[in-house]
Amino acid sequence: MPGKGFVSNIARQSEDFPGWYNDVVRKAELADYSPVRGCMVIRPYGYAIWESMRDELDRHIKRTGHQNVYFPLFVPRSLLEKEAEHVEGFDPQVAWVTRAGGEELSEWLAIRPTSEAIIAEVVKDWIQSYRDLPLLLNQWNNVVRWELRTRLFLRTAEFLWQEAHTFHATEQEAADEVATGLEAYRAVSEDWLAIPVIKGRKTENEKFPGAVYSTSIEAMMRDTKALQAGTSHMLGQNFARSAGIDFLDRDNQLKAPFGTSWGFSTRMVGATIMAHGDASGLILPPNVAPHQVVVVPIFRSEDDRAAVAGAIERLETGLADVSTASGPLRLWVDWREETPGFKFNHWELRGVPFRLEIGPRDVAAGQAVIVRRVDRLKETLPLDSLAAELPKRLADYQAHLFQRAIDFRTANTHHVDDMEAFERTVEEDGGFIHAPWCGDGACEKRVSEKTGATIRIIPFDAADESGRCLVDGKPSERRVLLARAY
RNA sequence: CGGGGCGUAGCGCAACGGUAGCGCACGUGCUUUGGGAGUACGAGGUUGCGGGUUCGAAUCCCGCCGCCCCGACCA
Numbered sequence: 001m002p003g004k005g006f007v008s009n010i011a012r013q014s015e016d017f018p019g020w021y022n023d024v025v026r027k028a029e030l031a032d033y034s035p036v037r038g039c040m041v042i043r044p045y046g047y048a049i050w051e052s053m054r055d056e057l058d059r060h061i062k063r064t065g066h067q068n069v070y071f072p073l074f075v076p077r078s079l080l081e082k083e084a085e086h087v088e089g090f091d092p093q094v095a096w097v098t099r100a101g102g103e104e105l106s107e108w109l110a111i112r113p114t115s116e117a118i119i120a121e122v123v124k125d126w127i128q129s130y131r132d133l134p135l136l137l138n139q140w141n142n143v144v145r146w147e148l149r150t151r152l153f154l155r156t157a158e159f160l161w162q163e164a165h166t167f168h169a170t171e172q173e174a175a176d177e178v179a180t181g182l183e184a185y186r187a188v189s190e191d192w193l194a195i196p197v198i199k200g201r202k203t204e205n206e207k208f209p210g211a212v213y214s215t216s217i218e219a220m221m222r223d224t225k226a227l228q229a230g231t232s233h234m235l236g237q238n239f240a241r242s243a244g245i246d247f248l249d250r251d252n253q254l255k256a257p258f259g260t261s262w263g264f265s266t267r268m269v270g271a272t273i274m275a276h277g278d279a280s281g282l283i284l285p286p287n288v289a290p291h292q293v294v295v296v297p298i299f300r301s302e303d304d305r306a307a308v309a310g311a312i313e314r315l316e317t318g319l320a321d322v323s324t325a326s327g328p329l330r331l332w333v334d335w336r337e338e339t340p341g342f343k344f345n346h347w348e349l350r351g352v353p354f355r356l357e358i359g360p361r362d363v364a365a366g367q368a369v370i371v372r373r374v375d376r377l378k379e380t381l382p383l384d385s386l387a388a389e390l391p392k393r394l395a396d397y398q399a400h401l402f403q404r405a406i407d408f409r410t411a412n413t414h415h416v417d418d419m420e421a422f423e424r425t426v427e428e429d430g431g432f433i434h435a436p437w438c439g440d441g442a443c444e445k446r447v448s449e450k451t452g453a454t455i456r457i458i459p460f461d462a463a464d465e466s467g468r469c470l471v472d473g474k475p476s477e478r479r480v481l482l483a484r485a486y
Numbered sequence: 487c488g489g490g491g492c493g494u495a496g497c498g499c500a501a502c503g504g505u506a507g508c509g510c511a512c513g514u515g516c517u518u519u520g521g522g523a524g525u526a527c528g529a530g531g532u533u534g535c536g537g538g539u540u541c542g543a544a545u546c547c548c549g550c551c552g553c554c555c556c557g558a559c560c561a
Binding site: 018033035037089090092093114143145147148149154155159161216227228229230231263264265266267268296297298299300337338339340341342343344345346348357359360361362369486 | 518519520522552554556557558560
């Protein structure tokens with residue numbers, strides 16, 4: 001019995017991944033369901049993880065010259081409907097306010113599903129000259145998309161995100177900006193969340209409604225399914241034209257600016273959970289972990305307790321000025337009245353990178369037992385070495401998780417050349433599949449209807465490779481990335 | 487939006503015509519503490535909402551509401 005009960009309370013990751021995910025989110029106290037259909041409550045531990053990635057991304061956004069702004073939650077119907085493809089794409093997901101102030105509104109207000117329309121409408125007055133460009137805006141907010149089927153963090157009716165909206169004098173500048181946004185997402189995913197991603201372009205069928213083209217980064221979860229981890233769109237002159245934005249260029253010609261938009265959401269909390277977690281629960285990269293190190297005091301007698309408390313106090317003092325890649329060392333001492341074993345499991349479920357056990361034997365020897373979450377590797381270290389060791393080990397751990405994720409992805413990536421092999425691979429192995437595609441949207445639909453796998457992206461780094469489309473055998477110039485996805 | 491399931495204590499469940507109970511969690515005391523401690527006592531409920539049948543409804547009937555799971559759309 002001992003040691004069994006708790007872990008068996010989490011669905012087995014290998015057998016029931018969605019159940020595992022749900023259990024971890026709930027039991028690690030990341031989020032709860034709410035009284036509102038399809039909406040979640042983000043709890044303190046989950047919000048702390050979001051804040052960490054949010055702050056890091058915000059630094060990237062500001063470093064690349066963007067300024068934060070805030071636009072209204074409500075978008076008048078007439079504005080949302082100006083861009084035809086945009087409204088058509090979002091229509092089924094828009095929530096409307098039809099009544100307020102005790103009466104029916106003369107014009108419905110959409111609760112923003114995204115802000116292209118209202119931002120374009122406003123900035124048309126800010127943009128007169130090429131000197132006003134580029135205009136690089138970003139906002140952190142909530143949006144609502146009426147989802148029928150929701151999952152905590154991954155897909156909820158309301159979610160938190162960042163949406164950048166930029167306007168440029170030339171198409172090339174806008175294209176560069178699309179790349180800048182995507183690169184920020186790659187950096188946060190890989191360097192902060194330790195999730196390796198593949199950059200690429202979405203197909204016509206999968207692009208953002210109203211965009212000229214869309215790009216995204218794709219990540220692999222531990223069930224080998226794909227997750228779109230951030231998208232960056234080239235809007236061309238579509239929204240500028242429908243909103244009537246124009247500027248006088250150097251050549252004294254009136255032109256419509258080129259726009260971009262890009263977004264990164266709380267879905268990435270879900271990605272972090274699914275990219276690293278194991279049978280015991282979360283595994284958090286040190287950069288986002290709310291607690292990087294948790295100390296578990298161990299004692300029997302009051303004398304032991306006092307000795308251990310003294311040693312921990314001296315340790316905390318000694319670590320006060322220690323900093324890590326993500327700021328001051330986040331160390332937490334768990335003085336709760338629970339048994340050590342309970343605490344070990346409690347913090348493993350919550351994905352804390354390192355645990356320090358300090359008991360009477362350790363105090364006597366001037367040492368601590370340190371246990372690494374990802375593989376439970378247990379070592380003994382002198383207490384006075386920790387100020388130097390912890391930052392180093394946290395950095396190593398961050399790198400280790402990233403490499404582990406790369407290795408996992410590599411082991412679950414396949415290359416196939418025909419439909420028969422493709423279907424077999426999707427069914428038996430899953431994972432990422434690189435296969436030739438002719439570029440025809442009909443072939444794309446055929447594949448997804450037949451197998452459930454979709455073309456995630458046309459990877460930017462796909463080599464030129466002549467082949468034959470796995471659906472209709474027509475010539476293909478490069479492989480695309482296919483997978484079953486969230 | 488179609489198909490299925492479920493609403494009883496914070497969570498998981500039982501009671502399926504006779505007025506609500508178990509496990510976990512929670513509170514207090516004592517003993518405990520190096521991988522989910524033991525023990526004693528205790529607190530906690532308009533059984534999702536509204537109507538109906540009945541001497542009597544958590545239980546049967548009708549109508550709502552909500553949530554979960556599976557399919558078509560999405561970050």
